[in-house]
Amino acid sequence: MMYQIKDWQDLTIQDDYMFKLIMSRKRICKKMLEKILRISIDDLVYIEDEKSMKASYDSKGVRLDVYVKDDKHTVYNIEMQVRKPENEGLYKRTRYYQSMIDGDLLKAGVDYDELNPTYIIFICPFEPFHEGRHMYTFRNYCTEDKDIELQDGTVKLFLNTKGTMDDVEPDVKAFLEYVDGVMSPDDFVQEIDEAIRNVKMQESERVRYMTYTLKLKEERKIGHEAGFREGMEKGMEKGMEKGLEKGLQKGTQKGKLETALKMLKDGVAVEKIAKYTGLSPDMITALKQ
Structure with a gap:
């Protein structure tokens, strides 16, 4: 949590x-x-x-x-x-x-x-x-x-x-x-x-705390994204994501996930990402969340 x-x-x-x-x-x-x-x-x-x-x-x-x-x-x-x-x-x-x-x-x-x-x-x-x-x-x-x-x-x-x-x-x-x-x-x-x-x-102390929390949130965001990406890759390696591991090489899997993440950040629709990456809509939705 x-x-x-x-x-x-x-x-x-x-x-x-x-x-x-x-x-x-x-x-x-x-x-x-x-x-x-x-x-x-x-x-x-x-x-x-x-x-x-x-x-x-x-x-x-x-x-x-x-x-x-x-x-x-x-x-x-x-x-x-x-x-x-x-x-x-x-x-x-x-x-x-x-x-x-x-x-x-x-x-x-x-x-x-x-x-x-x-x-x-x-x-x-x-x-x-x-x-x-x-x-x-x-x-x-x-x-x-x-x-x-x-x-x-x-x-x-x-x-x-x-x-x-x-x-x-x-x-x-x-x-x-x-x-x-x-x-x-x-x-x-x-x-x-x-x-x-x-x-x-004291306004100066409030500003310091705001700066501290912003930095903390950014660090947590970076850590969360890195952990999620690593977890997804390891999950696929272990067969936890059905339909993705079959017929895909590890490098291809990683590339498709990274491509999907970039497209999601650019606001591309889930259906279009699925079309161009071959990932399932469920997988892309999980990435989006």
Whole structure:
């Protein structure tokens, strides 16, 4: 199912674009980390806005929502994870993010035994572990003796807006409820909501979002067309399109499809395309759709 792009005025903190925009306000990002982790932070540095990392080998790139470092050199990656991937994808995503962050720090000249402490924080508007907690914190411990912690400096934390336990402070609970769309008189919630209202009134930000959505739509359109064309070709190779594969060579098949697509874009009628390409009207209609 195609993800629906929202109108500017309909965006909330739960939307990836707005979350990144609001967390670019250092005061808000700093305060959120302090409340969640119950720590004091003097200052934050944005390592790079919307940090994009790509390993030197051919792999899937990572685009981080919020990537910051505090005055004690602890690195934080904060993600608004709206949809739960299938199977174990959510949990293994933290493993991949950790490897990319460590690789990025090493490339910056840090020796491996001096790697920064890191927190990967996922904010989830769904229950990630079905235990009713608002917060799930993971560190590495010895299986045989849980009192022995592997001092690797890594923490993975999942915040759950659907939690039912009394396991977090009221201000953290209020923030998670706000992510879920519930307003409260909490000062921090009020501050975030006011920031969102103010940013929606800025014409320059609205134009940036429109430019972003247009680019996103174009990328999706190109990807959809390429995927559809590839799928049709593979389908014919496997005999999924009856009446097309027989008597046709693979190159001819591809050529006829591409010709039909061009004619459709030029507004040529389905019947005329069928006449000149030899494709069935049903196939051409499927291409048109």
